[in-house]
Amino acid sequence: MVKAADMMIARRADTRARADFATWKMIAKLNGASSLSAEAQNFLASYKTLLEDTSEDEATEATIRLMYKTYYAEMGGVGKPPEVRSVPSEPKLEPKTDNVTAFRRPAARLARPTTFPGASAGGKQQLPVALIFACLIVVYVGIRYFWR
Numbered sequence: 001m002v003k004a005a006d007m008m009i010a011r012r013a014d015t016r017a018r019a020d021f022a023t024w025k026m027i028a029k030l031n032g033a034s035s036l037s038a039e040a041q042n043f044l045a046s047y048k049t050l051l052e053d054t055s056e057d058e059a060t061e062a063t064i065r066l067m068y069k070t071y072y073a074e075m076g077g078v079g080k081p082p083e084v085r086s087v088p089s090e091p092k093l094e095p096k097t098d099n100v101t102a103f104r105r106p107a108a109r110l111a112r113p114t115t116f117p118g119a120s121a122g123g124k125q126q127l128p129v130a131l132i133f134a135c136l137i138v139v140y141v142g143i144r145y146f147w148r
Contacts, residue, residue: 006077013071014084017064021047043067 024040025047027033033044043063050059072081 006079007082009075009077010068010072010082010084013075013077013081014064014068017067017071021060021064021067 020040021043024033024036024044027036028044033041036044043066046066047059047063050062053059054062068084069081
């Protein structure tokens, strides 16, 4: 029986192994393998050895499994590492000759309403700004006159 803690360690180890391998593989393609750690260089060397005998996908998975077992032990996993279901990679599709995406015209925007937001459909016009300003002046003058 696999404990929940061991399963969490297994998932983290698998994720780390996949991420590290992809990173190391890209660094090796960019001729930077000499800057990698000795452990990374050993894993890449075993990958190249496997690549001579098997396909690229099989060599990749075998190297990742080897890295996973090593990482599982380093992270404190006990016993044999449990099998972790890897995310199935998308099937490789035949290259399409028609890779053009048709764009659609966006929907027409609605015109701004000329009524107050709470107004009825009768269509009250908005008050002009000058009329509102004049009303505020009248109220201000009235208050000043009232207080004297």
